[in-house]
Amino acid sequence: MWQLENMEKSITFIQNMPKVELHLHIEGTLEPEMMMQLSKQNGVEIPYLTIEEIRKAYQFSDLQSFLDIYYAGAKVLLHEDDFFDLTFAYLQKMHQENCRHVEIFFDPQTHTSRGVPIKIVINGISNALKKGKEEFGISSHLILSFLRHLSEEDAIKTLNEALPYKDKITAVGLDSSEKGNPPSKFISVFELARKEGLLTLAHAGEEGPAGYIWQAIQELHISRIDHGVHCSEDANLIDYLEKTRLPLTVCPLSNVKLRVFDTVEQHNIKELLDQGLCVTVNSDDPAYFGGYLTENYIAIAKGLHLKPQDILKLASNSIEASFLSQEEKGDLQAELEECYNSVISRDSY
Numbered sequence: 377m378w379q380l381e382n383m384e385k386s387i388t389f390i391q392n393m394p395k396v397e398l399h400l401h402i403e404g405t406l407e408p409e410m411m412m413q414l415s416k417q418n419g420v421e422i423p424y425l426t427i428e429e430i431r432k433a434y435q436f437s438d439l440q441s442f443l444d445i446y447y448a449g450a451k452v453l454l455h456e457d458d459f460f461d462l463t464f465a466y467l468q469k470m471h472q473e474n475c476r477h478v479e480i481f482f483d484p485q486t487h488t489s490r491g492v493p494i495k496i497v498i499n500g501i502s503n504a505l506k507k508g509k510e511e512f513g514i515s516s517h518l519i520l521s522f523l524r525h526l527s528e529e530d531a532i533k534t535l536n537e538a539l540p541y542k543d544k545i546t547a548v549g550l551d552s553s554e555k556g557n558p559p560s561k562f563i564s565v566f567e568l569a570r571k572e573g574l575l576t577l578a579h580a581g582e583e584g585p586a587g588y589i590w591q592a593i594q595e596l597h598i599s600r601i602d603h604g605v606h607c608s609e610d611a612n613l614i615d616y617l618e619k620t621r622l623p624l625t626v627c628p629l630s631n632v633k634l635r636v637f638d639t640v641e642q643h644n645i646k647e648l649l650d651q652g653l654c655v656t657v658n659s660d661d662p663a664y665f666g667g668y669l670t671e672n673y674i675a676i677a678k679g680l681h682l683k684p685q686d687i688l689k690l691a692s693n694s695i696e697a698s699f700l701s702q703e704e705k706g707d708l709q710a711e712l713e714e715c716y717n718s719v720i721s722r723d724s725y
């Protein structure tokens with residue numbers, strides 16, 4: 377009973393606290409309803425007859441089995457309005473979850489390879505982000521992510537196409553099939569991006585080894601690691617991440633859906649938190665993995681028996697790891713603390 381009451385309090389805290397999302401692929405917010413609607417509207421065939429059929433297809437055995445379905449789904453996105461509607465629908469959800477700041481990825485090559493100009497993609501997404509700020513007060517940064525299964529030449533071409541819109545982009549990232557596509561494949565394009573004043577991020581250590589995380593740090597000079605859960609294989613790396621507080625954007629429900637961990641109970645985020653790492657909670661591709669930000673927090677709170685202080689630390693880490701200014705970080709940290717004090721009475725744990 378005591379435990380049940382305290383879990384209820386933790387859930388209320390999760391629901392009410394001001395949140396930050398740092399690892400979200402906008403194409404991964406395409407809900408089956410919108411996929412079906414755009415498929416009809418744009419005359420793009422998808423291999424499903426009903427919304428239920430789409431949902432049923434979302435059973436994945438690993439990263440690649442997900443990516444195949446994810447890239448097929450993204451084909452329904454053609455027009456600037458499609459990218460706008462997709463992004464704005466995500467921001468409406470985030471507003472309901474009291475999310476205050478988002479840093480989101482988009483994959484231009486998924487669209488330019490189908491003949492959709494990068495301008496359409498960037499304008500659709502960034503106009504929705506602007507409206508999200510005006511209507512909901514949600515601040516944002518946009519991150520251009522390269523597909524690592526494609527060549528570095530293709531990534532360089534994509535960077536050059538994006539440069540006229542550089543004022544709308546904060547950083548470049550690296551996603552898609554990790555195994556066999558190490559960070560070292562992209563040293564030159566990341567160097568070019570840094571010379572243009574862009575920050576750098578990379579997915580590393582999701583399915584790949586701890587060595588890929590070292591490469592992202594040493595060769596791509598990243599500001600954060602996306603996923604990074606395989607760092608636990610390497611004690612020196614854990615030590616480095618603890619000392620530098622280089623953040624990891626962890627995505628619990630994604631990791632379970634893609635079988636990085638068999639169950640949420642086996643996830644290592646609590647262990648990494650206890651080791652002093654700057655781990656954060658994120659949703660990755662929520663339309664495919666069964667939960668947005670709040671659901672990711674609740675899943676680990678329950679599965680890993682998190683204390684309210686653990687949840688507070690995770691939420692605080694996300695503010696620390698964001699690209700917000702020091703002043704904005706301070707304001708949000710104060711609000712988070714206030715929410716913690718009002719929901720969790722100090723003597724209950």
Ligand code: HPA
Nearest residue numbers: 401551552553579660661
């Ligand atoms: N990993 C790699 N690439 C991706 C992912 C992911 O979790 N989601 C979308 N692209």
Ligand code: ZN
Nearest residue numbers: 551579602660
């Ligand atoms: Zn991701």
